[in-house]
Amino acid sequence: MKQLQMVDTKTQYLKIKAEVDAAVIAVMESSQFIGGKVVSQFAENLAAYHHSKHVVTCANGTDALQIALMALDLQPGDEVITPSFTYIATVEVAALLRLTPVFVDVDEKTFCIDPVAVEKAITPKTKAIIPVHLYGQAANMEAIMTIAQKHNLFVIEDNAQAIGNDYIFSNGAKRKTGTIGHIGCTSFYPSKNLGAFGDGGAITTNDDALAEKMTMIAAHGQSKRYYHDIVGCNSRLDAMQAAVLNIKLKHLDEYISARRKAADTYDVGFSNHPKIRVPFRDSNNRHVFHQYTILLENVNRNALHNFLAEKGIPSMIYYPVPAHRQKMFNTFGESSFNLPITDWLTERVISLPIHTELDNEQQQFVIKHVLEFVNN
Numbered sequence: 001m002k003q004l005q006m007v008d009t010k011t012q013y014l015k016i017k018a019e020v021d022a023a024v025i026a027v028m029e030s031s032q033f034i035g036g037k038v039v040s041q042f043a044e045n046l047a048a049y050h051h052s053k054h055v056v057t058c059a060n061g062t063d064a065l066q067i068a069l070m071a072l073d074l075q076p077g078d079e080v081i082t083p084s085f086t087y088i089a090t091v092e093v094a095a096l097l098r099l100t101p102v103f104v105d106v107d108e109k110t111f112c113i114d115p116v117a118v119e120k121a122i123t124p125k126t127k128a129i130i131p132v133h134l135y136g137q138a139a140n141m142e143a144i145m146t147i148a149q150k151h152n153l154f155v156i157e158d159n160a161q162a163i164g165n166d167y168i169f170s171n172g173a174k175r176k177t178g179t180i181g182h183i184g185c186t187s188f189y190p191s192k193n194l195g196a197f198g199d200g201g202a203i204t205t206n207d208d209a210l211a212e213k214m215t216m217i218a219a220h221g222q223s224k225r226y227y228h229d230i231v232g233c234n235s236r237l238d239a240m241q242a243a244v245l246n247i248k249l250k251h252l253d254e255y256i257s258a259r260r261k262a263a264d265t266y267d268v269g270f271s272n273h274p275k276i277r278v279p280f281r282d283s284n285n286r287h288v289f290h291q292y293t294i295l296l297e298n299v300n301r302n303a304l305h306n307f308l309a310e311k312g313i314p315s316m317i318y319y320p321v322p323a324h325r326q327k328m329f330n331t332f333g334e335s336s337f338n339l340p341i342t343d344w345l346t347e348r349v350i351s352l353p354i355h356t357e358l359d360n361e362q363q364q365f366v367i368k369h370v371l372e373f374v375n376n
């Protein structure tokens, strides 16, 4: 059996090696390392994939979120509603910009921000909501957009884990996640569903003015070369990453299918187990399984993690500490947030290996050992 890994970017690369190598060498030969045609082509291809009017490329997913927030002209102390059950980047950028993250609880089935909790958290200072499409499952965007419209709030989707997910509205209309809110942010960190060979990020929007402003912000606020109209930052997707991403984007739907197929195999292996809750498949979106995260009931989760490690099976806890309990937010006083579902999930979730290169033998091995432990 092939050794199990959380992600297998190497085997994935080997399958497209000739094409990727040629594209990277072409960038080196052109010596156009920053900007240029390869980067603008990728932005166009990504926009076409999303049916999004604009794509602004940038250096990573965290910058994408930061640039999005910078474009909204918020004032220090303005409130941004986000889940605490997420990767720290989502909320760190708000704090960095002297905005106030307001953590709300998640839905216990989808693990994504709970629209009812969002509406309850709105105050006169609230300016934006950042739903996170966690593990590849979309947040309830229809409800979130209704709330946002009612209260005149911006919505920035953190789409770092769900690129390619199709969200389906109750009237049947379909949209890619990342194109439903005012702005969508994604990451091309190598282990993400569309991974580069280094860092990268992108922002999607259908709003012309926001696109123009975010393009400026990512380039030191410049409107034309050496004329800086607003304070920005330096955040660029480099041409080598764009060259790799141009090729991998063509395979993204195939990669998503492979992840969904692997998830189906796990679902069957764990079906109807009293101690294992498999990922919820909400009918309003097509889960892209950035992670396959199960919820354990009456199982010593950390002991399972260690047991699997002994068998050569990696597993991860995403995330061991929710944002509202991180030291960086101590100044807020963590007790000011009461997030029982977030705390409950944090103690019980565990993510199993999932990627595009998993084979059935590997998955049966994982299933067998998870069951062996939880049945004891």
Ligand SMILES: *Cc1c(COP(=O)(O)O)cnc(C)c1O
Pocket (backbone or CB within 6 Å): 060, 061, 062, 063, 086, 087, 089, 090, 132, 158, 160, 161, 186, 187, 188, 189, 199, 200, 201
């Ligand atoms: C990966 C990730 C980010 C940040 O992306 P980077 O490219 O690592 O900066 C933000 N939010 C979520 C939910 C992520 O998973």
